[in-house]
Amino acid sequence: GQQLNQSPQSMFIQEGEDVSMNCTSSSIFNTWLWYKQDPGEGPVLLIALYKAGELTSNGRLTAQFGITRKDSFLNISASIPSDVGIYFCAGPPFYNTDKLIFGTGTRLQVFP
């Protein structure tokens, strides 16, 4: 089945720095979603991408749907302490749009 690999696994950055993370798949996706999960809570949708090449922003967050449809990228500019959490990419596999496959997650730690 399809798998999503995220990198890096974890990041330790200083407040104010920019962050980049990516997600790759062994097969194509038609939708890419980026979620953030705070400790003890459910994932919260940050950005949804629906077309190859699409670049979408949500405040300091920008995500891109890769041209090959096998990858996606998330950037966070000028990080702040509340950006701490785990970031997951996710998407419905092409053979079953009723479920989401989640990536392995990128854990972000921001130091003041």
Added chain:
Amino acid sequence: DAGVTQSPTHLIKTRGQQVTLRCSPKSGHDTVSWYQQALGQGPQFIFQYYEEEERQRGNFPDRFSGHQFPNYSSELNVNALLLGDSALYLCASSLGGNTIYFGEGSWLTVV
């Protein structure tokens, strides 16, 4: 407008016991999915309910079963609990394949 609500938030069970977790979808949503999230991993799809029927199922044993009620709320039941069933169980709701919203989850610890 309440989002997806789940109960209980935390519970501890003994191996071999049975557990029932509950979910109320976001207002107006008719589709409920359940996910299991083990510590340090991403959520894994268990199954999805629509119109009170199980529509899709992930790679989980028959010990995992569910139900959807006429008001779209849902229950997840796990029988013969194993230590490996310890996880955060997430409920997600959606309408017509649109944006999926997650609840805060139910933490299950099996001892």
